[in-house]
Amino acid sequence: MARVVGIDLGTTNSLVAYVDQGRPVVIRDKSGEGLVPSIVSIAVDGTAYVGREAQRRLLTEPERTVYSVKRFMGRGIDDVVGEAALLPFRVSGDAGGVVKIGVGEKELTPPEISALVLRELVRRAEEFFATLGEVDPDVSGAVITVPAYFNDAQRTATRDAGRIAGLEVLRIINEPTAASLAYGLDKRHAGLIAVYDFGGGTFDISILLVEDGVFQVLATNGDTHLGGDDIDRIFTQIVLDTLEQNGAVIHRNGAYDAELVQAIRRSVIQAKHDLSERDESDIRVDGFEVTADGRIQRAVGRQYRMALTRAGFERAIAPIIERTLAPCRQALADAGLEPEQIDEVVMVGGSTRIPAVRARVGELFGRTPHTELNPDEVVALGAAVQADILTTGNREMLLLDVTPLSLGIETMGGVTTKIILRNSTIPASGSEMFTTAVDDQTAVDIHVVQGERELVGDNRSLARFKLRGIPPMPAGLPRVQVQFQIDANGILSVTASELRTQVEQTIEVKPSYGLTDDEVERMLVDSFEHAEADFAARLLIEAKNEAESVVTATEKSLRASEFAEVATELAPGEQRRIEQALAGLKHVLTSEDKAAIEQWTQALNDATKHLAELMMNRSIRVALAGKNVDDVR
Amino acid sequence: MSADAPAYRTRTTAVELAVMSAENTSTLQVCRSCGGGAPIDVHFCPKCTKILALGRHGDYFSYFGLRRKLTIDGAELEQRFRTLSRQFHPDYFYNASPVERRASLERSSYLNDAYRTLRHPIARVEYLLQLEGMPAGGNADGGKHVPASLLEEVFALNEELDEIRELRAGGTSPDAWRPRLERARVPIEARRAAHETELQDLAARWDALIDRRADVGERRTVLEALRERMLERNYINNLLAGIERELAA
Numbered sequence A: 001m002a003r004v005v006g007i008d009l010g011t012t013n014s015l016v017a018y019v020d021q022g023r024p025v026v027i028r029d030k031s032g033e034g035l036v037p038s039i040v041s042i043a044v045d046g047t048a049y050v051g052r053e054a055q056r057r058l059l060t061e062p063e064r065t066v067y068s069v070k071r072f073m074g075r076g077i078d079d080v081v082g083e084a085a086l087l088p089f090r091v092s093g094d095a096g097g098v099v100k101i102g103v104g105e106k107e108l109t110p111p112e113i114s115a116l117v118l119r120e121l122v123r124r125a126e127e128f129f130a131t132l133g134e135v136d137p138d139v140s141g142a143v144i145t146v147p148a149y150f151n152d153a154q155r156t157a158t159r160d161a162g163r164i165a166g167l168e169v170l171r172i173i174n175e176p177t178a179a180s181l182a183y184g185l186d187k188r189h190a191g192l193i194a195v196y197d198f199g200g201g202t203f204d205i206s207i208l209l210v211e212d213g214v215f216q217v218l219a220t221n222g223d224t225h226l227g228g229d230d231i232d233r234i235f236t237q238i239v240l241d242t243l244e245q246n247g248a249v250i251h252r253n254g255a256y257d258a259e260l261v262q263a264i265r266r267s268v269i270q271a272k273h274d275l276s277e278r279d280e281s282d283i284r285v286d287g288f289e290v291t292a293d294g295r296i297q298r299a300v301g302r303q304y305r306m307a308l309t310r311a312g313f314e315r316a317i318a319p320i321i322e323r324t325l326a327p328c329r330q331a332l333a334d335a336g337l338e339p340e341q342i343d344e345v346v347m348v349g350g351s352t353r354i355p356a357v358r359a360r361v362g363e364l365f366g367r368t369p370h371t372e373l374n375p376d377e378v379v380a381l382g383a384a385v386q387a388d389i390l391t392t393g394n395r396e397m398l399l400l401d402v403t404p405l406s407l408g409i410e411t412m413g414g415v416t417t418k419i420i421l422r423n424s425t426i427p428a429s430g431s432e433m434f435t436t437a438v439d440d441q442t443a444v445d446i447h448v449v450q451g452e453r454e455l456v457g458d459n460r461s462l463a464r465f466k467l468r469g470i471p472p473m474p475a476g477l478p479r480v481q482v483q484f485q486i487d488a489n490g491i492l493s494v495t496a497s498e499l500r501t502q503v504e505q506t507i508e509v510k511p512s513y514g515l516t517d518d519e520v521e522r523m524l525v526d527s528f529e530h531a532e533a534d535f536a537a538r539l540l541i542e543a544k545n546e547a548e549s550v551v552t553a554t555e556k557s558l559r560a561s562e563f564a565e566v567a568t569e570l571a572p573g574e575q576r577r578i579e580q581a582l583a584g585l586k587h588v589l590t591s592e593d594k595a596a597i598e599q600w601t602q603a604l605n606d607a608t609k610h611l612a613e614l615m616m617n618r619s620i621r622v623a624l625a626g627k628n629v630d631d632v633r
Numbered sequence B: 001m002s003a004d005a006p007a008y009r010t011r012t013t014a015v016e017l018a019v020m021s022a023e024n025t026s027t028l029q030v031c032r033s034c035g036g037g038a039p040i041d042v043h044f045c046p047k048c049t050k051i052l053a054l055g056r057h058g059d060y061f062s063y064f065g066l067r068r069k070l071t072i073d074g075a076e077l078e079q080r081f082r083t084l085s086r087q088f089h090p091d092y093f094y095n096a097s098p099v100e101r102r103a104s105l106e107r108s109s110y111l112n113d114a115y116r117t118l119r120h121p122i123a124r125v126e127y128l129l130q131l132e133g134m135p136a137g138g139n140a141d142g143g144k145h146v147p148a149s150l151l152e153e154v155f156a157l158n159e160e161l162d163e164i165r166e167l168r169a170g171g172t173s174p175d176a177w178r179p180r181l182e183r184a185r186v187p188i189e190a191r192r193a194a195h196e197t198e199l200q201d202l203a204a205r206w207d208a209l210i211d212r213r214a215d216v217g218e219r220r221t222v223l224e225a226l227r228e229r230m231l232e233r234n235y236i237n238n239l240l241a242g243i244e245r246e247l248a249a
Helices: A052-060 A077-085 A110-131 A152-164 A175-184 A228-245 A258-274 A310-334 A355-365 A378-392 A517-530 A535-559 A563-567 A574-589 A594-624 B005-023 B074-088 B098-119 B121-131 B148-169 B174-211 B216-248
Strands: A003-009 A013-020 A023-026 A040-042 A048-050 A100-103 A106-108 A139-146 A168-174 A191-198 A203-211 A214-223 A280-290 A296-309 A344-348 A398-400 A407-411 A415-420 A428-434 A444-450 A460-467 A480-486 A492-498 A503-508 B028-030 B037-039
Touching (some): A013 A378, A023 A378, A040 A052, A110 A152, A175 A203, A175 A214, A175 A344, A203 A310, A214 B074, A415 A428, A428 B098, A535 A563, A574 A594, B121 B174, B148 B216, B174 B216
Parallel strands (some): A003 A139, A191 A344
Antiparallel strands (some): A203 A214, A444 A460, A480 A492
C-alpha cells in the first residue's frame, strides 16, 4: 500500500515523517540528518538542487539559489518590497499579482519553488520506504503544516505547492497544533497547553485545551514575519557595517557582494548556535584581516574574527524576543485565561533553543517550558500523526483547530462586516444578508477580506467576485445571501445567492495573490520535465552531504571548549594533520569531483579518529563523575 | 410505580409533540445516502447509519439534544461537544463518499457554530430571543433610544461628561478630572451588576416555564422582559465604553 507522510515545510528547514506502528518517526538520510534546508538552486542546465547541495551552491552560485521562500507564499509584490530588499535574489511581480522570484534566467512563483522542496522530501521518503522492502514505496499523500497565523492566501499557496509537486494534500494543519499532537502522544500532557512556536521565519502561539484525546485550540496568534532569520539578519548587518566602517570593500557592482553576505550569514548562524551552549563565540569571515592600524582589508587566506558574548547576543535580540510576547498575551486574552492558568508550555522551532527565549517564556507563564522533543522535528512528527488519523481511521485523537483571522466582506463606506470571527473552531460557516444600493442594479460586487480592522483597506484583500443576473428591482429589495464556509484546512469558499430569484454563484476563493487552477496544472507538467536529476548527480550529492557532515563535526570539535582539555593528549603534529585534511576536504567540496571528495572524506575521518575517541572518553568521564561503580553497572 | 408509568408517558409525549411542532416546522429529514426518512434531531440515518446531510434541522439547542433552556451546565455542554465532534469531524470521513464528506463538513460547522453560541450566556440569550422571533438585534435599535429605566443615570452621566470635557478643553490637569470620571462610572457599574442578577432571575423563570410547559402567553411575557434587559445591557455597555474612551483620551 502506498504511504502517507507528514511534512513540515519550513522557512529555513523542512522535514518529512511517517507513522511506524503507531509512533511517528522522522525520515533521515544516510548521514542521519532529518533536516532538509529549504533552499533551491537551479543550475544552468536546468537541474534543480534542493537541500544541502543547494545550500553549498549559495556560496558558489548565489544568483541561482534561493531560500526563505516561505516568506513570499501567498503574497503580492506590494507586500514584500521591504523584505525583498534584504534578500540577495530578484523579487518581481505585477501590482496585485503573484510574486515572482528570479532564479538564474527563470522567474518562478513561490509555490513552484516550494514544490521542488516538497518533491525532494517525497523522494527522500520513497527512497527510505524502498529500503524497507516495500512493494509500493510511493508516497500517495501528505499532510503539510503551515504557521497557525497564515492567512487564506498563504494556506492556498501551500496547498498549490503540494499539487504542483504532484502530491495529494491530505490536509493543511497548523504547526503549533501539529506539535501538540506529537507531545500529546504520551498522555501526561492534558489540560491547558500553550505551544510557543518560534521558527526560522515565523512566530506562533496557540492555546489548547486537551482532554479525552481531543485537542481543541482555544486561541491562536502570531507574526508571520518574525523568526530566527531576523536574528541572523541583525548580526549579518552588524558585521557588514563593521567591515565597511573600517574601510573594507564589500560591494560589487553597486550592491553588497552576494557571496560575502552568504558567507557572513553562515558564520553568524554558527555563532548563534554556539551561544546556545557556550558563553562566547565569534563570527568568522574568511578572506579579511585587520591591519596594524586597525583597518580591515581583504586578504586571501586570512580570517577576520568578531568576538561575541552570550550577554551581548542576548542584548541585541531582546527586542525580537519581546515582540513574541504581545501575541502570547493576546492569545491568552482571547482564550479568557491568565498566564498562570496554563498547565504546560511546549517549545517548538529552532529559535527556542536560545536560552534567553526559554527564560523569557518561562517568566511569562511562570513555569519551565517543555523541551523534551527536538524542537526542529516535533511539527513533522505531529503532521505524520495527522496523516495517519486521516487514512487509517485512528480515532484516538482529534484536532479541533481555529481560524486565526476574522473573515468578512466589504460593505458601504469601505467598512468590513465580519462574517466569521477569529478563533472560531473550524470547520466553520457563517452568512450575512445584503442588498442593492441603486434601482435596477443587476450585479453586486463581493469583496472578501481577512483581518481584524474596521476599514477594508487595512485588512487583507482575499478575493473579489461579482454576483450577476439579479433581475432589475428597486434598490433594497433583492436579498443577497453571502455564505462563508471554512473547511478543516482553514481554507475558505464563498457562495452568494439572491434569494428571491435563486441566482447562485459558488466560488472557491482564489486569492488575489494566488494561482488559477490552469496555472497550477501547467506548473505541474513543467516541474516533471525538469526535476529528475540523474543518478550520477544524486551520488555526487550524497558524497558531498557525507563530506559536509564530517566537516561540520570536525569544526565543531575544534571549536568546542572541551577541545583544549583533550588537545594535550594528541600526538605532536596531530592537530595540524587534522586541519590539513579539513582544509583539503573543504577545498574539493566546491568541485564536482566525486572520487576526490570521497578520498578526502576518508582522509579526514582517519585523521580525526583519535580525537573523536578522546572527546568520547572525556564525555563518558564527565557523565560518570560523581557516580559510584554500582550505578554504572 | 410501574402502573403509573404508561399514563404519565402518554401525557408527556402529547405535550412534547406539541412543543416540538411549535419549535420545528417539520420533524423529518431525508437521508441522501439511502433515501430513507429520519427524525429531525438525529445526526445519523437510523436505516443505513450514514451521516445525514444538514438539510432540515432543528436549532442549536436541539442539535445538542438539549431543551430550549437558558441554564446550561458548561462542563456537560463541553462533553457533548467533544462527543459530537468525534462523530462528525471531517478527519473521520476522509475516505468516505463525497455525500458523506459534505455532510460531515456541514454537521461539524453547524456544531462549532452552535457550541460557540451556547457556551456564552449572553450569546445564548440573544440566540433564544432570535429563535423565538423577538431579536434584541444590535443594529435595529442601535442603542440610540435611551431605555426609560435608565433615563436618570444617563442624564446625570451626560451632564458630568460635558463638564469634564470642558475642564479638559480648558487645560485642567488630568489629576483633577480623572477621579470625577471614575466616580461617574460607579452608578453605571452598579446598574450593570444589578442587570446581571436580573438576567439570571429571568433565565431561571424561563427555564421553569419550559419545565412546566407553560403556554405561549406566559412565555412571551418573560421573553419580552429578557429582550428589554438585553437592550438595556447593550446601552449600559456602550455608556461604559464611552467612559473608557474618555479615560484613554
